[in-house]
Amino acid sequence: MSIDAPPGPHDNPIAFGQRVQIHRTRRGMTREQLAGLLGHHPSWVKKIETGSMRMPRLPEILRIAQALRIRRLDDLVGDMGAEPHTDLFLGPGHDRLAAVRTALASYAPPGTCEAPSPEFLRAALDSAWRARHGAPDHREVIGSLLPGLIRDTQLAVRQADTAAERRAALALQAEACCLAQFFVAYQPDPSLLWRVSERGTAAAHESEDPHAIGVAAWLSAQAHRDSGPGRYDEADEVVRQALHLLEPNLDRAPQHIQALVGALRAEAGLTAAKRRETGAAWGWWERADQIAQRLPADYFHPITSFGRAVMGAHGVSVAVELHSGGEAARQAARAEAATIPSRPRRARHRIEQARAYHLDSQAEAALTTLQQAHAAAPDTTRYNGFARVIVLEETTSRAPERRRLASRLAVDLGLLAA
Template sequence: MAVTLPIGERIRYWREKKQRKQAAVAGLCGITEEYLSQIERGLKTPSLPVLRALAAELGVPTSALLDETPGEPSGKNGGVAQDVTRALMGYGPPRSSPPLSSTALREQVESAWRMWQTSPTRFTDAATVLPPLVADTEHAVRVHRTGTDSDSRRDVLRTAADLYFLLRSYCRRADRVDLSLMVADRGLRAAEDADDPIRIAAAQWNLGHVLLADGEHEGAEQVARLGVEQLATSQEGEAVALAGALELVAVVADARRKRWWNARQRLQDKAVPRARQVGEGNSMWTVFGLTNVELHGVSIEMEAGETTEALRVADQIDTSCLPSLERRFTFLLEVARCCDLRREDAAVLVHLLDLLQSAPEDLARSPLAQDMVIRLRRRVRPTYRRQVDMLTERLGLL
């Protein structure tokens, strides 16, 4: 759900945008300057007649000053695209039509993953790419369930699992935890039907992230622990990377429960050795590697309120090697949050403007970014008010 500016903030925004003095607007609306000041600071709530008078004097609709109705994320596709939802509910090709080959399906899913991890307009792109891909994949799964070619059936199920992993990330970032849980479950079922241990572990990693998003931190840790145990007998590169990624799920679960010491120790004892063993990578699109482990170290310190230590660690990290725009976005947003907690407003603004350029759709969908912009407006200095107002508009907070 998107954040919006409170009524007082909106009134002040429009008054300043219209270049009107507080005393003049208050006098013309029949209220005192002090009363209007209290309204703008959130200390008083205006009555409906006063609100209408203010709107008329500022030349805006009364609805522009209200925030009862949550705004939609800015951009062409707020939330989960309707066509994606329809495809997940079973709208697709006729059952009698021939399915795509497993090779063609695999190429399309991998292309979709590359788009999702690298495109600054990935939500808009996903709204176009995913609906037909979901329909074609689920149709292929249905056809191969009753087929006699066991190798093709397994290949299609693997591809389906990979697509559901992408859909988990898409639905989660679109703030639809319910759909995210549904596709995470489908991914786990497809991986199990394919009898693929690596994809089963990846499915558990995806499920763990859904549980984290839903506040089920203990459940996320249990899923992660189960996945690590199932991979314990294998020392192959992908198995080690997936075990490391699952350990990071448990690290986040510890941090969210304010078990800072446990989170730090698990990171050093469980995740770091695996990251050193496998190097930088992107096994099953988990972006597991030493850089990602270091980013989790920043996250722990941020969650713990240790902003000085978080920024010290962040200054030593080079994220240019990461294949995932989403991971780089999350890192820079957390750095901005540390600066926000320290009231280093210029630094907050610089980081948010950087994110607006590199990942505009992710920024527009981030409640944390929206909260930071609202706080920034309350403390903003005149020298960069224009940039903050531009951010406010671009994030759809008005």
């Protein structure tokens, strides 16, 4: 390593404050931005980083880890002789992750086997999406299906006889990649998530299918935004380009295209909320809701889950990302989860409600809501970093009942041994 290179977070000895500064800088985040996310003055962050204030207690450390999207607690606090590291924002590697990774890295030699028909692939993808939305163990189910879907859609692209057939096969391949992106999210292989996202985006654009392009953009925007403030502009640009493609002639567009526009607008609102741009965030939410109100009351987009039922959930997320505790709690109290037909989307909404209650200092309500999330879709809750952080923080609560409830949830989420 060059003597001019900055120290890494694992180089010892590095103080806690130095580690905070290193991770903040790598996220492209200013002290003012980090302070805003934590509810402190920038001078507080400066005191932490310069060592003029001692290391805070565990709840504050967990909030710093959450703001900086730090995977492992020991990346932030160093080797303190504790138990092996705790993954915060990436869940445990799923048993089927290796098989999915292998399928994404493999290409069958020409002539190995014949691709299934487009009708078969369409039916297989539809079945996989139903499992994704309906099974409580959806990662297990789609993890078992993905290797075959990835292989078969690759074969369909390679064996297409005409340009039109190839474009249709590319749209199916892009959809398989979207399904894979749901599976690999929050697992301990971030590079695989980017590989899947980029492959799905490339296949979608080659297919020239507007719906495939829009779905790929929707997922790509999430990947960029979740990477931190340094990539918010890229998230916005991905959404802008997709909306530029899809919004013309929107009044005459089919329902699935209208819903996709609504989902993209909602994503733009979440990115604005991450920036603390209150007016822009709610403005985008209102524009998304305009689309939702055009759709039938029971409409549900099969990939993005967009429809009227999720607008309350989006409202909770916007308020939470704006760190508006009272508004987040109000949104959470009136947002109905039972009408959301997708189990993982319903569970994610419950997790966002729990974040709202936790932000509003309603810790017991947050834990109860996380129990509901786990009941709806254990796979979603187990792999969600925000749920894990709230539970870990409350295991140190001074209130015995909260501590017991959090400890039971920690066992369910695999954070503590039974």
